[in-house]
Amino acid sequence: MALRNAVMAALLEGEASGYDLAKEFDASMANFWMSTPQQLYRELERMEGEGLIRARLVEQERRPNKRVFSLTEAGRRALHAFTAEPPRPTAIRDELLVKVQAVDVGDTGAVLASIRERGQWAEAKLARYERLRERLLAGRSEEEYLARAERVGPYLTLLRGLAFERENLRWAEQALAVLERRAVSQD
Template identity: 50%
Template sequence: MALRHAVLAALLDGEYSGYELAKSFDIGVGNFWHASPQQLYTELTRLEKEGLVSGRQVVQEARPNKRLFRVTDSGRTALAEFATAAAKPSVIRDDLLVKVQTADRIGAAPVIAQLEERAAAADAKIDLLHRVLRKMRGDLGEEEFLRRGEAIGGYLTGLRGIAFEEGHRDWCRRSAAVLRERPTARAED
């Protein structure tokens, strides 16, 4: 998936400035696609040149002017075409896995610390996603929201984000515990 599709998907909810998009990206799309604010601004410029988003200038007196972007009909068509394309299998590309693979040969202590940091970060992300999902569904229970909610795509990706973070957290904790108990890790202490 290209960043362009993630940006177009994020803009389906309304009109956003680059700054607002970056903030909403962190909470919503960011749970399955990471991009820096600079990458988002660059992509917005590309998408506007291609006619997939349109931007308008908003003059502000107390602050610098800003541009607001929205998806065009061509952008919706591009997203629809993307949605019909065959999905590629997921892959993991994570430098922490390389470190874990080598931990018992080059030293486990720094890797254990990083695993514990990742587990704590996953807990924080799980809490955030639960809050976002509660806000999305309002007074409705989850199953009722999933049956009757207006736009559930973001909710479903939030559920996937929670499942991912829980699995990642549990793996990090288990891996840290295993590495901590190995003779080579104890010898480093």
């Protein structure tokens, strides 16, 4: 998937500056798509040049002027076409898993520390995603939200992010238990 599709999906929420989009990617879209601010700004320029988005200048009194972006009709058509295509299969590319694969001949202590860190990241992301979930629900039940919200896509992707991080945490706990037991039995 191209970054542009994720940007267009984010702009469905409405007009946003590059800074706002970078925050959006860091907060709610991080559960399924990562991007650096530099990548994002380069892609915004390309997309504007291709007519998928438009920018307008917002003059500010005590801050530098900023450009805000919105989706054009051509961008909406491109996003529609993207949603009609079958997705490519997901592939895991995870450096930690390569280290775990080699743990039997590697530095077990370093691998254990990396797994612990992955578990801590998962816990932190879960907490952030739960705060986002509460903000989206705004006091409504999940059933009510899913039946009446204007857009349900952001909530559904959030649910996937929550499930992914719960599984990361569960796996980290299991891997730690196995490797710690083996370390004790080998002493």
